[in-house]
Amino acid sequence: MRSNLSRGWEIIRGRQLGRNVQVFNSDIFIVSYPKSGNTWTKFLIANLISITDVNFNNIDTIIPNIYRNKDKELIKKKQPRFLKSHEYFNPKYKKVIYIARDPRDVAVSYYYYSIKLKFIEKDVKLHDFVAKFLNGNVDCFGSWQENVGSWLGAREKNENFLFLKYEDMLSNTLGELNKISDFLSMNKSIQELNECVEKSSFENMRKLELQNDFESVKSSNNEGLYFMRSGKSGEWREALDKKDSDLIEKQWGDLMKKIGYL
Ligand code: PPS
Numbered sequence: 185m186r187s188n189l190s191r192g193w194e195i196i197r198g199r200q201l202g203r204n205v206q207v208f209n210s211d212i213f214i215v216s217y218p219k220s221g222n223t224w225t226k227f228l229i230a231n232l233i234s235i236t237d238v239n240f241n242n243i244d245t246i247i248p249n250i251y252r253n254k255d256k257e258l259i260k261k262k263q264p265r266f267l268k269s270h271e272y273f274n275p276k277y278k279k280v281i282y283i284a285r286d287p288r289d290v291a292v293s294y295y296y297y298s299i300k301l302k303f304i305e306k307d308v309k310l311h312d313f314v315a316k317f318l319n320g321n322v323d324c325f326g327s328w329q330e331n332v333g334s335w336l337g338a339r340e341k342n343e344n345f346l347f348l349k350y351e352d353m354l355s356n357t358l359g360e361l362n363k364i365s366d367f368l369s370m371n372k373s374i375q376e377l378n379e380c381v382e383k384s385s386f387e388n389m390r391k392l393e394l395q396n397d398f399e400s401v402k403s404s405n406n407e408g409l410y411f412m413r414s415g416k417s418g419e420w421r422e423a424l425d426k427k428d429s430d431l432i433e434k435q436w437g438d439l440m441k442k443i444g445y446l
Contacts, residue, residue, distance in 0.1 A: 205250045207276040210264040212368070214247065215277070217331040218270050218323060219293035220285035221350035223411070226268055227389060228361050231380035232370060233266070238383065240398035272326040273334035278344055281364060282335050285350035286445045287328040287436055288420035288429050291317050293413065298322070300409035301399070314428040318435055329436045332443070349443065351417045357381045386415040
């Protein structure tokens with residue numbers, strides 16, 4: 185399973201994107217371990233800063249993805265640039281919005297996404313995926329703990345570091361967007377923030393995913409799986425075997441407790 189699973193990210197590494205892109209001190213990074221709400225945060229911020237309607241076709245123009253956009257395109261962007269990243273701690277990133285999600289839900293989301301993108305065969309069991317996930321063997325971003333823990337350890341109290349949780353974004357999207365707006369010194373009214381929340385809702389983004397045929401969602405070739413798949417917290421309770429959630433809790437319990445997941 186290892187070679188299939190990491191294939192997608194190896195292609196990206198080979199193209200010298202990601203960790204190798206040039207970073208400017210003025211850059212504002214939206215960082216997370218994969219499947220933790222990065223795209224949602226991008227939509228919220230893009231709706232704050234953009235004068236055109238945001239969708240899956242133009243989102244990477246407004247907030248480029250360092251794994252999709254080449255350095256020579258990124259360098260031409262007006263500064264300060266907003267950039268999406270999944271990197272573990274990188275001291276070059278000076279201003280960072282970091283999003284964490286409960287690793288038990290990340291495991292479920294990442295499993296289905298890996299099937300959708302054919303990083304793994306559809307007959308791979310969630311249990312086997314969890315074993316690789318726990319070993320940090322599913323991509324080149326470190327394990328969940330290495331990724332989240334490296335950022336928190338290095339930057340937790342830094343005034344240029346904003347730590348958000350996917351679960352708080354779900355329960356109080358407006359409040360979390362307000363934190364983002366303050367962090368970016370944007371001075372937006374509640375009405376403006378509310379409009380961004382509405383435009384970036386799960387339902388609206390799901391509609392846009394279909395309209396834009398994002399990641400070939402309409403193709404019969406992606407196992408009928410959406411990028412905007414479920415958008416919930418606590419799905420792991422039904423989806424994971426108890427022994428797998430126990431393993432995650434045992435291995436990453438200290439950090440999960442610190443963040444409030446245990
Ligand atoms: S990626 O591919 O690593 O960048 O994925 P990422 O964007 O970080 O995370 C994808 C998950 O975020 C969910 N999502 C949302 N949830 C609630 N509301 C909104 N608006 C929203 N937008 C994206 C998305 O559905 C993925 O989670 P799962 O659990 O798979 O549904």
